Amino acid sequence: MCLTICKLLCVSVYLILFVSWTVFCVRTCCQTQTGISQVTHYAGVQTFELPSVPQFCNSPTMIVMVGLPARGKTYISKKLTRYLNWIGVPTKSEACAAAALKDVTAYFTKEQGQVAVFDATNTTRERRAIIISFAKEKGYKVFFVESICDDPEIIAENIRQVKFGSPDYVDRDIDEAMEDFIQRIDCYRASYMPIDDERDRKLSYIKIFDVGNRYLVNQVQDHIQSRIVYYLMNIHVTPRSIYLSRHGESELNLLGRIGGDSGLSPRGQKYANALATFIKGQNIRDLKVWTSHMKRTIQTAEALGVQYEQWKALNEIDAGVCEEMTYEEIQENYPEEFALRDQDKYRYRYPKGESYEDLVHRLEPVIMELERQENVLVICHQAIMRCLLAYFLDKPADELPYLRCPLHTVLKLTPIAYGCKVESFFLNIEAVNTHRERPVNVDINRNPEEALQTVPDHI
Amino acid sequence: MSITDKTPSNPRELTQNPLKKIWMPYKNGLPEKTHISEKGLCMTNCPTLIVTVGLPARGKTYISKKLTRYLNWIGVPTREFNVGQYRREFVKIYKSFEFFRPDNEEGLKIRRQCASAALNDVRQYLTEEQGQVAVFDATNTTRERRETIIQFAEQNGFKVFFVESVCEDPDVIQENIVQVKLGSPDYTNCNTEEAVEDFMKRIKCYENSYETLDEVLDRDLSYIKIMDVGQRYLVNRVLDHIQSRIVYYLMNIHITPRSIYLCRHGESELNVKGRIGGDSGLTPRGKEFAKNDLKVWTSQMKRTIQTAEALDVPYEQWKVLNEIDAGVCEEMMYEEIQENYPLEFALRDQDKYRYRYPKGESYEDLVQRLEPVIMELERQENVLVICHQAVMRCLLAYFLDKTAEELPYLKCPLHTVLKLTPVAYGCKVESISLNVDAVNTHRERPENVEVSRMSEEALLTVPAHQ
Numbered sequence: 001m002c003l004t005i006c007k008l009l010c011v012s013v014y015l016i017l018f019v020s021w022t023v024f025c026v027r028t029c030c031q032t033q034t035g036i037s038q039v040t041h042y043a044g045v046q047t048f049e050l051p052s053v054p055q056f057c058n059s060p061t062m063i064v065m066v067g068l069p070a071r072g073k074t075y076i077s078k079k080l081t082r083y084l085n086w087i088g089v090p091t092k093s094e095a096c097a098a099a100a101l102k103d104v105t106a107y108f109t110k111e112q113g114q115v116a117v118f119d120a121t122n123t124t125r126e127r128r129a130i131i132i133s134f135a136k137e138k139g140y141k142v143f144f145v146e147s148i149c150d151d152p153e154i155i156a157e158n159i160r161q162v163k164f165g166s167p168d169y170v171d172r173d174i175d176e177a178m179e180d181f182i183q184r185i186d187c188y189r190a191s192y193m194p195i196d197d198e199r200d201r202k203l204s205y206i207k208i209f210d211v212g213n214r215y216l217v218n219q220v221q222d223h224i225q226s227r228i229v230y231y232l233m234n235i236h237v238t239p240r241s242i243y244l245s246r247h248g249e250s251e252l253n254l255l256g257r258i259g260g261d262s263g264l265s266p267r268g269q270k271y272a273n274a275l276a277t278f279i280k281g282q283n284i285r286d287l288k289v290w291t292s293h294m295k296r297t298i299q300t301a302e303a304l305g306v307q308y309e310q311w312k313a314l315n316e317i318d319a320g321v322c323e324e325m326t327y328e329e330i331q332e333n334y335p336e337e338f339a340l341r342d343q344d345k346y347r348y349r350y351p352k353g354e355s356y357e358d359l360v361h362r363l364e365p366v367i368m369e370l371e372r373q374e375n376v377l378v379i380c381h382q383a384i385m386r387c388l389l390a391y392f393l394d395k396p397a398d399e400l401p402y403l404r405c406p407l408h409t410v411l412k413l414t415p416i417a418y419g420c421k422v423e424s425f426f427l428n429i430e431a432v433n434t435h436r437e438r439p440v441n442v443d444i445n446r447n448p449e450e451a452l453q454t455v456p457d458h459i
Numbered sequence: 460m461s462i463t464d465k466t467p468s469n470p471r472e473l474t475q476n477p478l479k480k481i482w483m484p485y486k487n488g489l490p491e492k493t494h495i496s497e498k499g500l501c502m503t504n505c506p507t508l509i510v511t512v513g514l515p516a517r518g519k520t521y522i523s524k525k526l527t528r529y530l531n532w533i534g535v536p537t538r539e540f541n542v543g544q545y546r547r548e549f550v551k552i553y554k555s556f557e558f559f560r561p562d563n564e565e566g567l568k569i570r571r572q573c574a575s576a577a578l579n580d581v582r583q584y585l586t587e588e589q590g591q592v593a594v595f596d597a598t599n600t601t602r603e604r605r606e607t608i609i610q611f612a613e614q615n616g617f618k619v620f621f622v623e624s625v626c627e628d629p630d631v632i633q634e635n636i637v638q639v640k641l642g643s644p645d646y647t648n649c650n651t652e653e654a655v656e657d658f659m660k661r662i663k664c665y666e667n668s669y670e671t672l673d674e675v676l677d678r679d680l681s682y683i684k685i686m687d688v689g690q691r692y693l694v695n696r697v698l699d700h701i702q703s704r705i706v707y708y709l710m711n712i713h714i715t716p717r718s719i720y721l722c723r724h725g726e727s728e729l730n731v732k733g734r735i736g737g738d739s740g741l742t743p744r745g746k747e748f749a750k751n752d753l754k755v756w757t758s759q760m761k762r763t764i765q766t767a768e769a770l771d772v773p774y775e776q777w778k779v780l781n782e783i784d785a786g787v788c789e790e791m792m793y794e795e796i797q798e799n800y801p802l803e804f805a806l807r808d809q810d811k812y813r814y815r816y817p818k819g820e821s822y823e824d825l826v827q828r829l830e831p832v833i834m835e836l837e838r839q840e841n842v843l844v845i846c847h848q849a850v851m852r853c854l855l856a857y858f859l860d861k862t863a864e865e866l867p868y869l870k871c872p873l874h875t876v877l878k879l880t881p882v883a884y885g886c887k888v889e890s891i892s893l894n895v896d897a898v899n900t901h902r903e904r905p906e907n908v909e910v911s912r913m914s915e916e917a918l919l920t921v922p923a924h925q
Binding site for chain 1: 473693696707
C-alpha cells in the first residue's frame, strides 16, 4: 500500500511536469535526425519562451551550389531555403564569396541556424577544396548541388528572366546584354571543373542535369540530405499557376464559430458558382482541383462540375476542445488557453487539437505534390491557406498565422524569377470576416474585453 | 480535364458515407462515383510496370519484395512477378549453371517462355485484377529483352520504370549468395561450396551479354540505377508521383544489419479501466530496458513519454506516433460505445481497417500519417519505438507484410517487446515478454457484425477490465 502511494506520488510529479501544453527544446548533444518530430528533452522543465526547433541534424550542414552562371543556382538556393525554413529547419542563403564563410560560422553558432546555402559558381576544385576543409575543421557537413545544362534555349530563357532585372543591365539594349552575359559565362567555362564522379566519389552531392531530366546522387549522409534530394527531384520550372481559395462561407462562419463540418450558407453557395465562372474564364489548361474531406470545401468544388480530389491533409486545423466554439465562448471557458494562443499563435496547440506548426508538418506532402503538379486549384480553409501561402511567399512563422485569407477571394500564385507573383480576385459575393488580429494585451490576466477586442463581427 | 459547359444551378446532394465518413454526392439515394476521387497515388488510368535489371545476386529480388511490401502498405495494389519462380515451376529440377549458358538453345527457349508467361500474368493483374503496380523481377540484362518489355507495356498502356542494381563489391555479392541463394530450392541438394561455385558460374553466363542502362542510349527511358548498394544513384526521367515516391523509397533503404524494437507504453490507468484512447498517466507497473546506440522514439502522449523517461536515455517525440483518434468515442469503454453508438460499433466490426470514428480517424488514416515514420525507420539502424496498440499494428503490418484485413487484428499486447530483424527477404520476429502483468486490450472481431445485432453479441469479445 505504501509502495503504491509512493509510486503514485512519482506519477504525480511527472504529471506536474507535463502540465503545460507548450513544447520546448533544450539543446543537448543528442544525435537525433528526424524531420517530423517536435523535440523535447527529458530535462523536464517547460518554459514558453524558447522556440521549439526540430533536430534535423546533429552537425549543421552547408549546401554548396556548383555551376556556370545562368544554370539556376540562385533559383534552387532560394527555393530550397524557402522550403527548409517552412518545414522548420532554420536555413539561410549566402550569395557572396570569401566573407561569407565567416558569416556561416556566425549563423550556425550564434543564430542557431542549421543549414547554410552557399550560392556561388564554385566552379573550380580549389574553391571547393577551401570550403570542404573549412567545413571539416568546424565539424559541418557539406552537400554539393551542381546544376549542369547545355541547352541554349533554357540558358537564354534563364538569362532573360532573372538577369535583365539586375542592376548591371538596367540601361542596356537586350541583345547587347544577352551577348555580354554569354561572354561572361564563357569566362567561367574555361576554368570550370564539374564535380568528378571518380575523384570526388567520397563527397556528398547531387548533380542536376538539364533542369531535372536526370540526377546523379552520391553518398547521401543523413535525413536532411535525403529530404533535400527528394525536394530537388520534385521541383520543376514549367510555367503554371496555383490557385488558392477557401470554401464558400459556411453556416458556422456566419455564427462566428470555429471548426466543425458545416455546409455552405446561401452566400457560400453563390461563391461556389462564382468560382466556377471565374475558373472557366481563366482558361486553365489541365486544371487539377483539390479539396479537404470537409463538407464545405467539397460543396464548393461540386459547383465547378469537374473531377476533384479529396485530401484529408487539407482539413482545417483541429481546435480540439474548442471545436465549434465562438471566440467569446473560448474566452469564457478557456481564458488561459486563449491568452497563450495570442502569445504564440504559431506554436500554440489547442487542447486535444493542433497547432499551426502541426499543420505545416501535415501539409508537407501537399506542398511536395504541388511542386510536382502544374495548374492546381486548392479549395481549403483559413489556417491551411495561411500555411500554404506562407510557403509560397516565404513568410516566417510569426507572420504566418496572421496572413490575410478572406472568404470569397481567390489567390492566383504564379512563380516568376526567384519568387511568386500574387494576384487577388475577390469574386464580389459578400461574406463575414473571419480574421482576428493579435490583440494588444496577450497577458493571461487580461480582461475579457481586451481579449475579445479584435474578434470580427458575427451573428 | 476541362470545366463542363453546364454549371449546375442545383448543387448535388452530399451525404457522408457512414463507414469512412467521406462526403460524396448522391443521386436517387445512390452514390455517384464520377467527379470524385480520394487522395491517393496513381488515381490515374496508367498502371506502372517496374522492371528490375541486373546480374544475379545484385539484390533485385530483395528490392522487388521490399518495394512491393511498401507500396501495398501505403495502399497501392502491387504484386511482384519473379521469373526465376516461373522457371522453377517449369523446369522442376535444377541441375546446374549449364542451363544458363548463353549457347544453351533449349535453356534460352524455356527462359523466354517463362518471361512471356510472367508478362502475361502481369497483364492480367494490371488490367483485370485492379493492380496498379507490377514488379517484373528478372535479370533483363540485354537491351533486346528490355525492348520487348517496353513494347509489351506500350501495347497495354502501362508506364515502365526500370530499377537497375549495379554492384562489383565481391563481399556484398558473397554475402548475398550466402543469405538468399544457398537456401534456394535450386540448391537444396548441394553443400555450401558446391552451391557457391555453381552460382558464381551462373553469374558468369550473364556477364558477357550484360548491357547496363546507358546514359545516352537509354536517355528516353525512366529509370533509377542503384550503384554499390546505395552509395550512388542515377535517376532518369521520373514521370509521375508514384515513380517519385519509389525513387525516394529506394534511396532511403539500406542493408546494414540492425533491429527495430516495437512496444507499447507501459500499462496506463485507462487501460486498466478498459477505456480507449485518452492521455493518462502511467500506473505503478511497467518495466523497460536500454541499449547503446539505440534511438528511442515516443509519441506525444503522456504514457509513452513516461515509459521512455524511465529508460533515462535521450528520446524523440513524434506527434504522428499518437494513438488513433477515436473522435467522439475517446476515453469510452466498449460497453459505452455499444450503448451510445451501436451503429458505429457495428460498422467498425464490418470493416475495421477503413472505418473512421466520427470526428476521428481510421486505420487507413493512420497508415498515411505513419508513412514518414516508416521512411525514417528505413534510414535508421537500431530503434526502439514506444507507441500504442493501433499504431503498433500498422508498423508491424508494414514489416511483416500483413494485409489491410489482418492489420487491425494483429496482436500487440502490453508489456511485450517485438524485436524485428531483417533477414533474407523478410523479417525475423522475436517476442520478448517483460514478465510484468498487464490487462489485455485486444478485442477480436465478433461473429455478428450486423447493425441489427444484440448488445451481447457486440460485446462478446471485449476483454476483461475493472
